[in-house]
Amino acid sequence: MTNHSYPSKLLEEAVEQFSRLPGIGRKTAFRLVFHLLRRPVDEVDSFSHAIVQLRKNVKYCKQCNSISDDEICMVCADHSRDQSVVCVVESIKEVISIEATGQFSGVYHVLGGLISPIDGVGPSDLSIELLESRLSSGTIKELILALSPTPEGDTTAFYLFRKFEKYSLTFTTIARGIPIGDEIEYTDSLTLGKSILHRVPFGYGKD
Amino acid sequence: MTNHSYPSKLLEEAVEQFSRLPGIGRKTAFRLVFHLLRRPVDEVDSFSHAIVQLRKNVKYCKQCNSISDDEICMVCADHSRDQSVVCVVESIKEVISIEATGQFSGVYHVLGGLISPIDGVGPSDLSIELLESRLSSGTIKELILALSPTPEGDTTAFYLFRKFEKYSLTFTTIARGIPIGDEIEYTDSLTLGKSILHRVPFGYGKD
Numbered sequence: 001m002t003n004h005s006y007p008s009k010l011l012e013e014a015v016e017q018f019s020r021l022p023g024i025g026r027k028t029a030f031r032l033v034f035h036l037l038r039r040p041v042d043e044v045d046s047f048s049h050a051i052v053q054l055r056k057n058v059k060y061c062k063q064c065n066s067i068s069d070d071e072i073c074m075v076c077a078d079h080s081r082d083q084s085v086v087c088v089v090e091s092i093k094e095v096i097s098i099e100a101t102g103q104f105s106g107v108y109h110v111l112g113g114l115i116s117p118i119d120g121v122g123p124s125d126l127s128i129e130l131l132e133s134r135l136s137s138g139t140i141k142e143l144i145l146a147l148s149p150t151p152e153g154d155t156t157a158f159y160l161f162r163k164f165e166k167y168s169l170t171f172t173t174i175a176r177g178i179p180i181g182d183e184i185e186y187t188d189s190l191t192l193g194k195s196i197l198h199r200v201p202f203g204y205g206k207d
Numbered sequence: 208m209t210n211h212s213y214p215s216k217l218l219e220e221a222v223e224q225f226s227r228l229p230g231i232g233r234k235t236a237f238r239l240v241f242h243l244l245r246r247p248v249d250e251v252d253s254f255s256h257a258i259v260q261l262r263k264n265v266k267y268c269k270q271c272n273s274i275s276d277d278e279i280c281m282v283c284a285d286h287s288r289d290q291s292v293v294c295v296v297e298s299i300k301e302v303i304s305i306e307a308t309g310q311f312s313g314v315y316h317v318l319g320g321l322i323s324p325i326d327g328v329g330p331s332d333l334s335i336e337l338l339e340s341r342l343s344s345g346t347i348k349e350l351i352l353a354l355s356p357t358p359e360g361d362t363t364a365f366y367l368f369r370k371f372e373k374y375s376l377t378f379t380t381i382a383r384g385i386p387i388g389d390e391i392e393y394t395d396s397l398t399l400g401k402s403i404l405h406r407v408p409f410g411y412g413k414d
Contacts, residue, residue: 007273007302007303011274031230035229037261046224053220055243067214095214099212
């Protein structure tokens with residue numbers, strides 16, 4: 001008896017493609033493919049089109065290295081944003097997260113990674129030269145180093161600080177503290193320690 | 208200040224498309240899109256192509272209604288399979304699961320759903336006429352009703368039994384019992400009851 005793990009090669013190929021995505025196993029891949037199979041052809045076309053269009057036509061902002069549809073991204077092109085305050089982030093993921101807070105009126109600089117000798121990522125692999133050219137124009141007053149509190153994030157932040165301290169800039173970093181809703185009792189001591197060291201006047205941030 | 212939830216419309220559209228898939232939220236959708244963004248263009252093309260090809264060229268086997276690349280699916284076309292034993296299933300999901308066991312040498316019939324008055328699915332919405340035409344050819348000796356033990360599955364199984372009992376057929380259903388590895392103590396009483404009622408000779412199924 002011959003066993004037919006998939007009744008269709010087309011089906012098998014589609015499942016195979018989906019299961020290459022991160023965090024998608026074969027069962028989930030099959031479920032997604034099965035869903036698409038039952039959708040109208042034009043809907044499946046739109047799905048496929050959106051992905052290919054993004055990959056083929058994606059641009060990176062010539063000022064901040066964020067993903068953009070044009071030469072300059074929407075944030076950099078927005079005159080209501082404060083161009084003198086630049087928030088340095090690892091990737092567009094952080095741009096999207098910070099934009100979602102609605103609390104930041106400056107602009108961004110997307111490094112495209114973090115310095116990580118283990119992974120062979122050095123300063124020249126990141127958009128640090130582009131950042132220096134922005135700084136040398138003299139319009140930037142504050143650099144917010146909004147990098148993850150990991151060895152790679154800390155190394156990168158320190159590297160940027162040493163490299164750019166010659167410019168007359170204010171260097172800041174995002175506040176570490178107890179997340180809203182969390183209980184003091186269950187907060188790790190490193191975070192709790194930072195939250196005491198960096199305490200703020202009572203009533204601050206109530207806006 | 209204008210807020211830019213996504214720095215790119217292309218990115219937003221791709222995330223939107225992914226988040227329409229079942230069980231994929233916006234965060235997961237973004238993670239998947241971000242992954243594809245960093246893959247080579249031809250890899251993203253292959254992904255997109257596989258999905259569109261499947262949707263546009265998918266065929267349904269004229270004999271068993273399973274997904275197929277040709278008029279007749281690989282299982283039905285396989286002469287090493289016993290064409291006299293037909294396993295009736297809800298969808299191709301069950302075909303794939305049963306094929307994966309390597310324990311079934313017969314063929315299938317895919318109903319394409321279950322009778323469910325609440326969802327407006329009646330017998331005429333399923334491939335029951337096609338099954339009857341197969342039965343009237345006289346080559347089929349056994350019908351395995353491998354439907355889920357839900358009200359819809361039971362209703363459909365009973366409907367098929369009543370409709371086709373006029374043919375000289377053996378009707379069977381898949382065994383219910385304690386899954387291998389499960390403990391008797393924690394098995395629900397309905398399953399445990401079935402497993403005692405349908406007990407089999409000791410040593411059976413050791414192959």
